[in-house]
Amino acid sequence: MPFPIVLRAKPIVNWRKLRTILLTVLVLALIPATRFYQIDVPLLRFLQGSRHVDPLALHLSGEFVENNLGTQQEPDGSVTVRMIAQQYLFVPHCILVPAGVPVHLRITSADAVHSLTFNGTDYAVKVLPGTISEAQLQFPRPGEYQTPCREFCGAGHYAMRSELKVVPREQFPALRPEERGGCAPR
Amino acid sequence: MRHARHRSAKLTVAIIAAASLLLLASDNPPDRIPSYVAFTPETIAAASRGDAFRGMLLAKRCDHCHGAEGFSAEAYIPNLVGIDKLAIWKQLEDFRSHKRQSRAMGPIADSLSPRDVSDVVAYYAKLPAFADPQDNRIFPQSRPDLGHAATASRLVSFGDGERGIPPCQACHGPVAYRPGVPSLATQNAVYVLNQLEAFAGQTRANDINMPMRTIAALLTDDERHAIAEYYGSGLGLEPASSTVPK
Numbered sequence: 001m002p003f004p005i006v007l008r009a010k011p012i013v014n015w016r017k018l019r020t021i022l023l024t025v026l027v028l029a030l031i032p033a034t035r036f037y038q039i040d041v042p043l044l045r046f047l048q049g050s051r052h053v054d055p056l057a058l059h060l061s062g063e064f065v066e067n068n069l070g071t072q073q074e075p076d077g078s079v080t081v082r083m084i085a086q087q088y089l090f091v092p093h094c095i096l097v098p099a100g101v102p103v104h105l106r107i108t109s110a111d112a113v114h115s116l117t118f119n120g121t122d123y124a125v126k127v128l129p130g131t132i133s134e135a136q137l138q139f140p141r142p143g144e145y146q147t148p149c150r151e152f153c154g155a156g157h158y159a160m161r162s163e164l165k166v167v168p169r170e171q172f173p174a175l176r177p178e179e180r181g182g183c184a185p186r
Numbered sequence: 187m188r189h190a191r192h193r194s195a196k197l198t199v200a201i202i203a204a205a206s207l208l209l210l211a212s213d214n215p216p217d218r219i220p221s222y223v224a225f226t227p228e229t230i231a232a233a234s235r236g237d238a239f240r241g242m243l244l245a246k247r248c249d250h251c252h253g254a255e256g257f258s259a260e261a262y263i264p265n266l267v268g269i270d271k272l273a274i275w276k277q278l279e280d281f282r283s284h285k286r287q288s289r290a291m292g293p294i295a296d297s298l299s300p301r302d303v304s305d306v307v308a309y310y311a312k313l314p315a316f317a318d319p320q321d322n323r324i325f326p327q328s329r330p331d332l333g334h335a336a337t338a339s340r341l342v343s344f345g346d347g348e349r350g351i352p353p354c355q356a357c358h359g360p361v362a363y364r365p366g367v368p369s370l371a372t373q374n375a376v377y378v379l380n381q382l383e384a385f386a387g388q389t390r391a392n393d394i395n396m397p398m399r400t401i402a403a404l405l406t407d408d409e410r411h412a413i414a415e416y417y418g419s420g421l422g423l424e425p426a427s428s429t430v431p432k
Contacts, residue, residue: 054224056224056225056226057224057226058395059219059220059221059224059394059395060219060222060224061217065217065218065219066218066220066395066396067217067218068217084395086395086397087352087356087357087364088345088352088356088357089350089352089397089400089401090350091395091396091397091400092400093350093400093404110394110395111364154356154362155353155355155356155361155362156345156352156353156356156357158347159344159345159346159347159350159351159352159353160350160352161347161350162350163350
């Protein structure tokens, strides 16, 4: 007998098991990918927490009702800025923040894709309808920054810009909840 | 058994009381809601379901002020012709929910059912705008002077990028429209001016996500007059290039 034939009970590679493992890895790898491309999957939305908002009903309830927009002071000294981007405005139109303080920006879009940029800085925040874009900003010196939209969003895109005023920390007034939006002298 | 039910009822009352106390104690003001309308597909379907013939019968009541052909005889009363159905529908719904205040329109809108609103809207959406020498309409009004015409043409066509004022025509047509935004091409000057001033002074606050309150506050008094005269004189019906004075 030149060659003994042995039938193995178990194959060396269990293709079925391997296929299951590979598929699992692939699905797990797709989760960050879907987050990046903003694919709306209800399960992922549930897992990601409260980042999903209804762009058509921002004014009815939730975080982006109009009296909640603007600059909010946090107990730790930082500020949170909430904004809505829409064709062809950023609301509130003027934002007041203190210098040298972490600024936590939360912005969402009511219609198209926008991009909030701050002239003279490297900051650019992509704004998509249906999700909240977050960014950590800091402005070391007082000044005024024009904040144009840098993502073509429609017929009035080129006139879409608002303003960010950075004031010295000691000049930043204590804000009451009803006076968050705007830069008018208080 | 009865005891247990009693206790759970007490507990519910206590929880509700505690929750309402917490709500009252929190320093956050209540949500300020500009309008209960949100332009979801369901809303648009409900607003588009109207019967234009029944709307025409109901609109006989509107004719007294807004004109039988959709053009009013008084400059402070808006023309309803040539406006998108969603725009009229939203305003009637806001009058119904008292989010937009008007001594004239408030009681009228209160007397309308949701079905009446969509029927009336369907009628006005089909009403054609045509010239009629027999009509006592006030539209169009006199043309603005050259200075105002130039200011208005610039703001309507290009806006003001330096100040962040978008062009009117990007939302109010004819370049582009957004849901619920009225066309201004056949609107009366005094009405447009009154609304711009109301938005700027926050006495009218039913614009969703406050685009008009923001823009009207950015405009100067002179610019508000110029834009109102521009639309009131019918210049919005013509291509902008022919109206820019040399």
